Amino acid sequence: xxxxxxxxxxxxxxxxxxxxxxxxxxxxxxxxxxxxxxxxxxxxxxxxxxxxxxxxxxxxxxxxxxxxxxxxxxxxxxxxxxxxxxxxxxxxxxxxxxxxxxxxxxxxxxxxxxxxxxxxxxxxxxxxxxxxxxxxxxxxxxxxxxxxxxxxxxxxxxxxxxxxxxxxxxxxxxxxxxxxxxxxxxxxxxxxxxxxxxxxxxxxxxxxxxxxxxxxxxxxxxxxxxxxxxxxxxxxxxxxxxxxxxxxxxxxxxxx
Numbered sequence: 536x537x538x539x540x541x542x543x544x545x546x547x548x549x550x551x552x553x554x555x556x557x558x559x560x561x562x563x564x565x566x567x568x569x570x571x572x573x574x575x576x577x578x579x580x581x582x583x584x585x586x587x588x589x590x591x592x593x594x595x596x597x598x599x600x601x602x603x604x605x606x607x608x609x610x611x612x613x614x615x616x617x618x619x620x621x622x623x624x625x626x627x628x629x630x631x632x633x634x635x636x637x638x639x640x641x642x643x644x645x646x647x648x649x650x651x652x653x654x655x656x657x658x659x660x661x662x663x664x665x666x667x668x669x670x671x672x673x674x675x676x677x678x679x680x681x682x683x684x685x686x687x688x689x690x691x692x693x694x695x696x697x698x699x700x701x702x703x704x705x706x707x708x709x710x711x712x713x714x715x716x717x718x719x720x721x722x723x724x725x726x727x728x729x730x731x732x733x734x735x736x737x738x739x740x741x742x743x744x745x746x747x748x749x750x751x752x753x754x755x756x757x758x759x760x761x762x763x764x765x766x767x768x769x770x771x772x773x774x775x776x777x778x779x780x781x782x783x784x785x786x787x788x789x790x791x
Contacts, residue, residue, distance in 0.1 A: 610639075613673065617651050633661045634655065634663065639678075661684070661762075664687060672693060695743065726760075
């Protein structure tokens, strides 16, 4: 049997957020797992802040809240279960057209998160960040996945480097290594040129996992074209279903 370990980040750091300091805390936990196959390297990225906003809806699918037949809100951290939850939501509400990204701290599983992004694009959904909306860390990829994207003034974004389950970050690997290439490929598939993908990825990795770089709505529009000046982008084929190791973590407040 293969033996591998999961390490959740153990760090206490001050994050400079607009107009206030944010304290970020995560909990260290080693979990030994027995498995018949070699473990795949995955990563987590999330930046927490104020308590998650309460969004009422007519149906709930993991971090998604269906608010009417054509809109769903994303409120929470995505994980290995999110692609299947998203697929179930589309099955039950085939007229969905817009994902409102209200309170999106990031992801516990970057591989599943990138798959979810491809599913959003394949479905042709718009991603919309309302005034006061917060899109952070791995959730930024989900925003980029929108076939059309809208950002209202007063929205906020946060980016930082990922950290994998071996404790390595993006800068520890060559840019062409699979660990980095999967992100660059994703950005290219979402409509960025090779140079744009590299520049955006370098910006997201300009601060380490333990910190965060905050961008306002205008700054993010400078990196990611939005509906006002964005040509209609083609849908992409969703990635094949992949089996993931579920990582159950408590999400405290405030916590990256």
